[in-house]
Amino acid sequence: MALLTFIGAIQEVTGSCYLLETRDGMRVLLECGMRQGRSASKGTRDNEASNAAPFPFDPKQLDAVVISHAHLDHSGLLPRLAKEGYSGPIYATESCCDLLELMLMDSAHIQEKDAEWENKWRARLNRPPVKPLYTLEDASRALNLRRRVSYGSTVEVARGIRVTFHNAGHILGSAIVEIEIHEFGLTRRLVFSGDLGSTCSPLMRTPTPLNRADVVLLESTYGDRDHRDGNETLLELAGILEQAQRDGGNVLIPSFAVGRTQDLLYYLGRFYQEGRLPQKMVYLDSPMAAQANNIYLRHANEFADADREYIRGTGTTRLDEWLPILRTTQSVDESMALNRIQSGAIIIAGSGMCTGGRIVHHLKHNLWREECHIVFPGFQAKGTLGRAIVDGAETVRILRQRISVRAKIHTLGGFSAHAGQSQLIQWVGHFEHKPELYLIHGEREKMDALQKALGDRLGWNANIPEPGDRIAI
Template identity: 85%
Template sequence: MALLTFIGAIQEVTGSCYLLETHNGDRVLLECGMRQGRNERQGSRDNEASNRAAFPFDPKSLKAVVISHAHIDHSGLLPRLAKEGYKGPIYATESCCELLELMLMDSANIQEKDAEWENKWRARLGRPPISPIYTQDDAEKALTLRRGISYGSTVEVAHGVRVTFHNAGHILGSAIVEIEIHEQGLTRRLVFSGDLGNTCSPLMRTPTPLSRADVVLLESTYGDRDHRDNHETLQELAEILEQAQKDGGNVLIPAFAVGRTQDLIYYLGRFYQEGRLPQQMVFLDSPMAARANDIYLRHTGEFSDTDREYIRGTGTVKLSEWLPVLRTTQTPDESMAINRIKSGAIIIAGSGMCTGGRIVHHFKHNLWREECHVVFPGFQAQGTLGRAIVEGAESVRVLRQRIAVRAKIHTLGGFSAHAGQSQLIQWVSHFEHKPELYLIHGERAKMDVLQRTLLERLDWKANIPEPGDRIAI
């Protein structure tokens, strides 16, 4: 009998990690995510300690690793896994494998720079230096282990364990993971939703419905509510941009380099093509997002048919034609030069939850200005700077300075790349015979709401595991 251990993204939205152990002793790790922000269950303690803590398994004992998509909260500890001796294959979709190189090398660079910065302060305080969680060399080791698998193909990742990836519609290369376990003459099927996409998101296809499973792991990031209508959200964004232009300020948009940024560029391009974009300067201040754009453009076959045909219908074949006012910045000097612009600019920069990156530098120059606007197009995890601003903080600490929050703050939940409550329920309702259902990747309060709603609508009791819980598959 196979066993599944719930390790990460349990009653929280980051650090996705689950360990599958078969009857013959093979171990397969599903996800190897980094914890970001602060864990609601731990109060104010930073999650860096969790990312540095020993894995609850020996990395050398793993037969395979399976990754649903490239976001750091699902893949970010892969370099540490390789650093500690894992040498087996890392399975992901083909386009996810491309994005992993971008994401993990960037993350490793951040780890090195954060450690360097921290050690400068430690030296002044007489404290011993720290090492980065992992280095770029570690990331390169992990990247050599990638094995790209196309959607719909089945691969045996361990003895009697077969994995099939289905389109999750979340970001490029994102997958629903179907795992068949064949042992002792029986076949059991585990389905992990990964992060399911919002059916209103641009570019991506609708998540693939599945009908057969014995155990289902369902994400619950937005388990407590539905997203606002997409048309209304776009109209609100257009009105924000118009008002910002009248106010004489800039528009700051914190966005994940992979997924959210491409959605925003698509929408801003539509506004431009339709003559509805008042700003004449759109800055993409994220070298990683610019490289992600190139990867997206190499995989347009994964785009939804509707959006791909809309782009073709405008006669544009290049990003420079789709959104001609877009300017990408590569160097720190180019990034800093943006802050000389006081009006009429849209600035898209990472990180998406404002935990670091170039967006915090733009906050320093714009957050205290009443004429400026800040648009949050996605979920802000507990304990992040973005969450504090969204919840109405009058001032926040930015780059070791206290900054007043006087800019107008907007949240656009309709832009989320995650499925809303009704979409989650619709996707899981396709399963026959109500398999065992476990809610993961969500804050506890949101899980509780989704659990009650599943019971009311489908008469289906979902389980909410605790960290470290083990179940038989």
């Protein structure tokens, strides 16, 4: 009988990590995510310390690693894993492998720069220097371990353990992970939902329904609510853009470089093609997002058929034709120049929760201006600057300065790349015979709400594990 240990993303939304061990000694790590933001029980610095803490397993003893998708809360500690001696294969879908290179190298660069900045301050105070969590060399070492697997193909990742990736519809390359465990003449099946996409999300396909499992791990990021109708959200966004143009200010959109940015550019392109985009310029102030755009275009065969046909129907074949007023910035000087623009611009920049990146500088220059509009198109985790603004803070601290929040703040839940409560229940409802169900990757109150809804609608008792819990499969 195999054992599964719940390590990360347990009653929180980041740090996804689970260890599968079989009786004949095989050890497979499912996810290796970084903790981000701040949970109710952990401060930001606690999460930084958690990312640097020793793994609760020996990386050298792992036989394989399986990654559902490229977001850092699912993959961000892979370089540290390689740094600590892991040298086995890392399995992911083909397009996920491409995005992993972008995400991990960028993360390593940030780790090195943050350590360099911190050490400048420490030198002034005669404090010992710190080392980065991992380096570009560590990230490169991890990327060399990638093994590409196409959707629907089954691969034996370790003796007696077979994995099949199914489309999760969350971001490009995202996967539902189906794991078959064969030992002593018996087969047991574990299904990990990964992050399930919303059926309203553009470009991505609907998550693949599965019906056979002995144990299911179900994400619960939005386990307490359903998202607004996608068409209503688009109408709201169009209204915000029109009002911002009348007010004479800019529109700032904090956005994740991978996934959310591509959704936004698709929608803004639709507005442009339909003559409904009042702004004269859209700036994508994220070199990483620009690179992600290219990866998305290389894998356009994975787009939903309806969206691909819509784009083809406009006669456009390239992004500069789809949204001709889009400009991308590369250098820091180009980014800083945007702060001189007083009105008429849409600026999309990372990070999505305003925990760093170029959006922080743009907020410093626009957040205090009543004529400006800030649009949050996705979830803001506890402890992030984005969450503070969404929750109605009158002032926030940005780059060591106290800034008043006078801009108009908007949240667009309908743009979430995560399934809402009803979509989660619908997807898990396809499973026959009600396998053991465990809720993961969600704040506790979201899990409690989803647990109750599953009981009320399906008569299904879902378990909420504690960190470090182990179950038999």
